[in-house]
Amino acid sequence: DATNEPVPKPKRSFYAAKDLHKYRHKYPKLKELRYQNDFSNLRFYMNKIPLKPDGVYVEEILNKWKGDYEKLENNHNYIQWLFPLREQGLNFYAKELTTYEIEEFKKTKEALRRYILAYKMMLEFFGIKLVDKTGNVARAANWQERFLHLNESQHNYLRITRILKSLGELGYEGFKVPLVKFLLQEALVEQTMPNMKQSALEYFVYTIRERKERRRLLRFAQHHYRPLEHFIWGPPRKQKTGEGNAVNNSTSVTPKHTKDTVATSMVPGNGGIPPNLEL
Template sequence: MGNLVGSWRYKEPSTVEECDSTWGSDSESDDQAAEEDSGASEAVSPAEGVRCAAEPGDMSPQLTGSPEFLPKMKRSFYAARDLYKYRHCYPNYKESRQSNEYRNLRFYLNKIPLIPDGIYVEEILTEWRGDYDKLEHNHNYIQWLFPLREQGLNFYAQELTQDEIKEFQSTREAKRRFLAAYCLMLDFYGVKLLDKSGNVARAPNWQQRFQHLNVSQHNYLRITRILKSLGELGYEAFKAPLVHLLLEESLCQSTLPNMKHSALEYYVYTIRLPSARRRLLRYAQQHYRPAHAFLWGPPAKQRGAGGTSSSGSSSSSSSSSSCGGAGSSGIRAPAPTPEQQRKMEETVVGGVTGIAIFSRGNSVTCLDHGGAGGLSGLEFVGSGDVERGQRNDYSEMVPL
């Protein structure tokens, strides 16, 4: 029996559908028992009040031509498999038998520099902010600032281990610097962190930085890494607000049109809670143009007459199709009438039967991750540090 257990290996999924459990259920309570919610970071808290300042998709990019003449798109299996492994904590991963040097933690404690540049984290946090040329063209620091349990392009950077993750999450100084590093990169992208819940908004420099980000697409890989690292080191709740903002900017405001497929293929699927992914995807489906080309909705078998509970009750009224203002209440709109539901089920969008636009009022912008379990195990830098005189020069970057 021991040999049988010892020889068992996890079988990796072979299709996009096998990688994606987003639409397996529409019950928020099911998320607590979901296998993919058992990431290294156990603390997942609600991310409330995600801000969105657009009117109904007036500025969404439009594609012309009849649907039958448009090129057929499909989801990336590479992306789906990569994010599946991440959400399931790398099921076939074997940690090195070498002694754990905790190199990532020691770097964040300012005890060792990043290799090969020989730069300490304190120097990056205090001197690199606003030096956008350096942040753009240096490719060695990102693996050190945002470590993962997978190898990046800098082979001098050490992969995280489970033991190091636990030690990192219990080390206040490392977590404070990690949040400062997150704010450093947000500023580079034209975004600012608003509060301890992870809510974000445009920064004062957003126009210049969004214009740069729209063409500097190697940063899209960096953002994926940042989102993954947030989840590994205890800040899972910070992901959804950032992803929501990037979806809004790419789909509603058209300020980052080149990012929309990276956001849908990668960013959304770094989020471990299926219910949170569903909310983001409903929001994206509501504003994606052309509507018939949206590939990330529920499978066809769940869009039929008997599958409305999986895809969500939808309402296509213009009042609920806006991106939601900063004062959006997050209250769900009334359920559609039977006549509205019948019309939606019979809708043919662009010649494709059964595709509906899911809105549920403003619920897609609420992002109240039900059943997430609060902030247990997640420690933030509070006012007590200021009183004890522990504020660093870069602490203004982090809302305390």
């Protein structure tokens, strides 16, 4: 019986902690001052240029790809164009956002309208629907088959992380908490997508820039996480020793954590998590 087998304790991902800390704290890049931006992401969303390398315009994607789950699943070129970031993705034809382009994008109603349509299209692909203008979400009519698919096709967790990051870049930071809370609920409470829980806790939660909101979500997750003793709060802080040398605090997590103590299981061989990667 598999239930009698010991459940391995999860390890904190060094890459996840570093990547999300960079997203929350190290944008924009200094090189932007010298970067000649052609606003390709905005022009794509204005339906003036197609995505490369496919040569497809955003209107065609929004009108013809919506509901074509096989195409949305198997094509790996569109996601970087639909949800641009200030970092390079796997599609090297897609350009990185800059602060200048972001400001223009957020002032362009036509681009924002299509952006939200793209978000709704991807939510439907995942089995979720956007229910109001504040970003609240709920199960869509197709949720059962799509959640079953999402539980197994874990490359889509990378897409969700990108979507969450992009929402924060283009003025929809407030949309992130409802989506992450919903995904935690499904993964931990409803257990419709148990394979998602690690990505939700290591990536999705940490895309949220407001520390209070992250902690609220982590408390919710801890309350429902089983086995409780395997719950990991986050990357460790560096603590000062009496001699003034910094040391890692990597003690085991217990439910009685203090307000400012963040502890984790360390990944062997990764050299520890960088300091100051706070909750």
